[in-house]
């Protein structure tokens with residue numbers, strides 16, 4: 001028997017009417033072809049809708065909403081700033097899960113780069129990604145639109161799709177993760193302005209320093 005991870009928050013069932021009320025009372029932030037996706041509530045929390053698109057998807061076993069919540073708790077424990085999940089609701093008839101969370105205060109990295117292409121911010125981003133990889137975090141949605149610049153650090157949003165390994169990522173996973181990153185033309189362009197080589201060398205230097213620091217630590 002497979003042991004599926006259970007949700008770290010209880011899943012409350014709601015009907016279509018209740019789902020509609022939640023949507024109607026909130027302000028739309030992002031929509032896609034299927035309808036509203038990210039909304040802001042009157043209490044300034046965020047609700048994100050997860051639709052199950054295919055009957056035979058892996059989301060049938062562990063819904064993305066549950067993964068989102070569990071990942072947020074796990075990376076928080078690893079000291080990566082992220083959103084704070086508050087609740088999960090499920091509307092069975094619509095095949096929609098709703099996660100409510102407290103926003104991570106700060107600004108989108110993408111927008112920060114558009115306004116000021118500060119080299120210090122590029123260096124911090126390279127170090128941040130090295131830190132994720134050092135902590136075994138393989139974040140499939142890695143791109144500048146899913147990273148928040150907080151007052152004193154960088155952090156992640158949109159955390160449904162990741163795998164967390166108990167040790168630093170190996171070379172092939174790291175490469176693959178950069179490919180995710182470089183899929184976005186906007187991000188590629190920004191990196192080019194700074195210099196891919198420089199970005200890479202900052203990333204590698206930081207990762208190697210963390211690895212060697214840990215290797216020489218006394219047990």
Ligand SMILES: Nc1ncnc2c1ncn2[C@@H]1O[C@H](COP(=O)(O)OP(=O)(O)O)[C@@H](O)[C@H]1O
Nearest residue numbers: 029030038046083102103104105145146157158
């Ligand atoms: N915690 C948050 N803090 C600040 N902005 C957020 C937060 N969560 C979502 N947003 C805003 O909502 C947008 C979409 O959220 P995200 O979870 O990345 O959804 P999507 O699946 O559409 O990429 C972000 O680009 C950002 O502008």
Ligand SMILES: [Mg+2]
Nearest residue numbers: 145146157158
């Ligand atoms: Mg996103």
